[in-house]
Amino acid sequence: MxxxxxxxxxxxxxxxxxxxxxxxxxxxxxxxxxxxxxxxxxxxxxxxxxxxxxxxxxxxxxxxxxxxxxxxxTGDAVSVVSEDGTDVVLRAEAGANWHGFVMDTLARGLGGLENLSLIPGTVGAAPIQNIGAYGVEVCERIHAVEAFEPATGAWHRLPAEDCGFGYRDSLFKRQPDRFIVTAVEFLLSRQAQVRVDYAGLGEALAAAGLAAPTPRQVADAVIAIRRSKLPDPAVLGNAGSFFKNPIVPAAQADALCEKYPRLPVFPVAPFPADALAHGEAPHGPRSKLSAAWLIDACGWKGHRRGDAGVADAHALVLVNHGAATGAELLGLARDIAASVQERFGVALEPEPRVVGARW
Incomplete structure (x- = not known):
């Protein structure tokens, strides 16, 4: 060894x-x-x-x-692949801590990942899940993904357009046993255009008097918001948002809005990358619904069943109060999804991968 x-x-x-x-x-x-x-x-x-x-x-x-x-x-090295004065391609090994890597990019004067601050996990997991937060998905900043294919013994360097990225989805997630992501290359900028139009983020920056925030100031605002809403996994076991925001046909979303005017709805491009990556025909107009609102409307926020529960401050977050088993958390998640399906006719899917059991 x-x-x-x-x-x-x-x-x-x-x-x-x-x-x-x-x-x-x-x-x-x-x-x-x-x-x-x-x-x-x-x-x-x-x-x-x-x-x-x-x-x-x-x-x-x-x-x-x-x-x-x-x-x-466990490899966590970070290196510069190329730079042209403004744009920089930065390579990080899969074992690098995600939040630590984001902070490193900001310390280098590089913008693009600031909205994804404080997301738990590693760099290698980021493209698999196509992590996203506050209006940005990591696929927008990925230049290429390096991966090993055990079945063939081949090493791959896949450009972003070949990774089949979709909402919380990717080629690597759909074929979990095919590739081992070993490193990720990110295209970042010394003159990044910050994105602050996501609900809550712009308001927080405006309240701080930041009309033209820097990437680091955006990151600080995101960190403050996340800490106010999401429990620290080191204190209260959780995996962040447990359910994906469901995407439904626009007509179904419109019908729900007529009945529930406060339901947050967001438009989705009619030709999503995840559908095209599967070789499916392009969908018609679709809309994204707030899973947190649906779950909260069913009365689950703050619910506790033994040591398995739902966070007091965020209905999307399942928590382990100390001694919950995975089976108990999974049972709670299934009951939450069933209640949303029964009341709203909307299916919820988990964001985390379920291991050792079926969803």
Whole structure:
């Protein structure tokens, strides 16, 4: 075993998921150098399997123990790929802490990721989930994704347009066992145009007297808002927003708005990238609904069932008050989704990947 690889048997996963739920892996490998992946995946216990890739654990709910080995990439180096004076391509290894990386980009005078501050997880998980917040999705800033394909032994560098990005979706999420994301390249700018039109963000900046905020000032505002609304996973186990905002036909959204005028609705482009990436025919007009509003309207905010619950300040956030199991949180999530479906005729889907159980 080299310094680049650490193997653990019967590994506890409680501290490898931000829900803090108990789970165990029969075998876990920590890999600091992605070039060691072919060697690791050929070893006893890994050969012939498709390991579960775990980053910061903020996009996972362990409904039970994983039935495959677990792989953790720990390399976190950041380097400049190219720059032309204004635009800079920055490469970060998959194991880099996401928020730490965002702060690093701002310290370098680079804008583009400030709206995505304080999102838990790692750089490698960001393109898989196509993380987004405050009007920005990470796919807008991704230049390319580097990945290893275990089945073929091939290394890939996929331009952003080949990653099939959609709302909280990507080629890597739809084919979770095909690729291992090893690094991500971001196209950032020294003259970034900040985006502050998302509800709540512009108002917070205006209240602070910032008519022309810098990227760092936008990041500070986002951090303050997130801390006021979302519990710290280190204090109260959670994975951030648990449900995706549902996307429905515009006609269905219009009908719901007639009945529920306060329901927040956002327009969606009629030719979404996620549909085209699947080879589907383009959809007609669609709208995005606020999952938080739907859940809150069903009375779930602040609900608690044993140690599994819903955050007091945000209906989208499921929380572990201490000793909840993944199965208990999953059961609560299913009941929430069922109540929204029954009342509004809208299906909710989880953002985190459910492991060891079916949604």
């Amino acid at each position: 080299s310094d680049a690889v650490r193997i653990v048997r019967d590994a506890a996963l409680t501290h490898r998921n931000t829900f803090g739920v108990p789970a165990r892996a029969s075998l876990l490998a920590e890999v600091a150098d992605a070039r060691m992946l072919p060697d690791v995946l050929a070893r006893d216990g890994f050969a012939g399997t498709t390991p579960l890739l775990v980053g910061g654990g903020s996009n996972l709910l362990f409904g039970g123990d994983p039935d495959v080995p677990v792989l953790v990439l």
